[in-house]
Amino acid sequence: MVRGTVEVSAEQVERAWRTQHGERVRIRIILTPSMTDAQNLRSQALAAGSDEYTFAKLAETYSTDNSAPLGGLIEPFSTEDPAYEETVRRVAAGLQPGQIGPVVATRNGHAVILLTDRIPPDGVTLEESRERLREQITLRQERISMDQLANQLLSTAHVRVFDPALSWSVEAGRGD
Numbered sequence: 001m002v003r004g005t006v007e008v009s010a011e012q013v014e015r016a017w018r019t020q021h022g023e024r025v026r027i028r029i030i031l032t033p034s035m036t037d038a039q040n041l042r043s044q045a046l047a048a049g050s051d052e053y054t055f056a057k058l059a060e061t062y063s064t065d066n067s068a069p070l071g072g073l074i075e076p077f078s079t080e081d082p083a084y085e086e087t088v089r090r091v092a093a094g095l096q097p098g099q100i101g102p103v104v105a106t107r108n109g110h111a112v113i114l115l116t117d118r119i120p121p122d123g124v125t126l127e128e129s130r131e132r133l134r135e136q137i138t139l140r141q142e143r144i145s146m147d148q149l150a151n152q153l154l155s156t157a158h159v160r161v162f163d164p165a166l167s168w169s170v171e172a173g174r175g176d
Helices: 010-021 035-047 052-062 086-094 126-156 164-174
Strands: 024-032 104-106 109-119
Touching (some): 024 035, 024 086, 035 052, 086 109
Antiparallel strands (some): 024 109, 104 109
């Protein structure tokens, strides 16, 4: 129903290429609910000489992030990847390996970031991947457009559900 309504720009393709094939960073993160806790943990990590082991132990012990059991280690990511918070991407982009960034506010609290390393681009060229990336972006945007259309149609439709076991799908679509 939405096929053909999505336009993919050259800029979107280039950003997807940089995100998937460009330089990536690997970080450890400590997330805390309060600025004071984050500042204290950052000070402890700095006092230890920005040692990765000490940072990992602090993350494991005090971080509220899902990565805490792994010592705060995050999968490598591009600093242009919008799936990661802009504040985290910006700090990671400005650090050198072994460096601890300032405390930054995030949606879930306050974070301290240690850049462990930078991973160079994988060598795949934009030309080699342009069509595949265009298809990926198109499918993602079509999926979003279909969800929006489905929600719009459900909000204006008067659907009667005869089987109570199926009512959840209509209620979920309406946001009930």
